[in-house]
Amino acid sequence: MSDVSTATGGVARVFALIRALAEVQAEGGRVTKLARSVGLTQATVHRLLAQLVAEGVVEQDERSKRYRLSLDFFALAAQAGNPGGLRSLCRPALLRLCGSLGDTIFLLARSGFDAVCLDRAEGPFPIRSFTGDVGGRIALGVGQGALAILAFLPEAEREEVIRFNLSRVREYGVYDEVYLRTEVERTRAQGYAGRNTGLLEGMAGVAVPVLDREGRAVAALSVGTLSDRLNAERLPTVVELLKREAAALTPRIHPFDATLRRPAQSLAAGELPASAARIVPGERGDGLG
Template sequence: MHLPRSPGAPAAGSRPSGTADEPAGNPGTGMLERAFAILRVLAGEQQHGVRVTHLAKMVGLTQGTVHRILQSLVVEGMVEQDEHSKLYRLSVDFFALAAQAGNPGSMRTLCRPALLRLCASLGETIFLLVKSGFDAVCLDLCEGPFPIRSFTGDIGGRVALGIGQGSLAILAFLPEAEREEIIRFNVPRIRGFGVLDEVYLRTEITRVRELGYASRSNGVSDGMAGVAVPIFDRTGCAVGALSVGTLESRLGDDRLPMIVELLRRQADAIGPRTNPFDAALRRPLRGLAGTRNQAIS
């Protein structure tokens, strides 16, 4: 015998509204809120990834609900699951989408006006370098009237971090753990330049950190000299360097402070405008090991 259901009472077997998993109101809004809660937790755990059980506890939902939402996000390409560890992370597509909404200009486009201004005002060759694994890569340059020899050569050329003022300015201001791994890996590579060894490199790094810039001749390229300042993004991370390459005779003590000041002004203006998702700027520490087996030019 079935008793009649009073008006407004839930049907047998149905879930009451207003629970943690099924909030009252528009169901679509509730689903959206839960999805964003999950995305926020994943963003905070991006380095290691998260299991469904841990994620469910952090957002206050059942494992079944979290799993269903995660699968929807995987289908949309916003979340990925490691097939071995079963941990969930935000996907590359998620960051690509964020990049489209961020600063649309690439690092090279952003810095090009600064290179032109510096080249015109100083009459020197100006380089833009960014970090790539254990190397610094020349992303752009603006040639001055004096013929010079640079370690990276033309645009796209690379050199081990620690060789040349631009790469040294980047290396000196990287996070300590990342800097130490690069030093250990690069010391055997820089020994091919003759005067450089680990003691020399560490001494130069300390000097650059104290001064805030890398300068002068390092004795590797006769007659050539340079000065470079790091470019810091809005979080204070060194993501690149502006560098002047010139003749040693043109970088005396009387001219050096002026050049450093001009470089710093441009670097300070560029830093807060850098796109944090620009592929040219982000090389995670855990990704460095993958470059160990690559041939380095």
């Protein structure tokens, strides 16, 4: 057998193994099961896995000994399929919404139990938000954008976040478990989060979730404005524009975009303004963003 055919066969085996790993990514794969899936001996699969681990594209859980595709693998896929990432993908939508509505538009992305402000398009009115500027973060459930993300997580994840964040959201004085769960259900029923929280007089906001292709909330588009600009007559128009932009983003979201896993790390240090520090409860703004 020639060197070329040997190399080709080796590549085919590696990609067969990668595809098998992708099918069991959630729970991870054992050598025995992976070997059956790709039709190779356990010794061969073990050797290939060791090489992939050494390259950093596969990782092994120390406790379960199961193998999964690593974050580095997803980062490589993201670079190939969506070079600009979520922030660049959403930037035109932010600019269109800001231009159409004349208000400040925020892009928030989920980061564990928090929401991170990835971007904002500044309107003419002075607006404060829980997340501050780009790079700021807030607990999921606090503020319209973070609430929209929380409400449209899968139920098990949503419950986990609520349990973890309950003590954090209580710091803001107007939140308790009943209030938070009521707001989550209201948001799910309406398809958007939007009401004047009363934390800063004269301010209001509304947000819609940005869903991936599986219907999971990965981000939110949020409007921050003066309360008299978000009255009952104008609110449906604002919500419709937000939903339209969010729906257009869904099929374009790359499932391997590393931003969806580590949004804060997608922001270059030089891009963060001095005002990007997190706003603590004693300095809180209007609950927007």
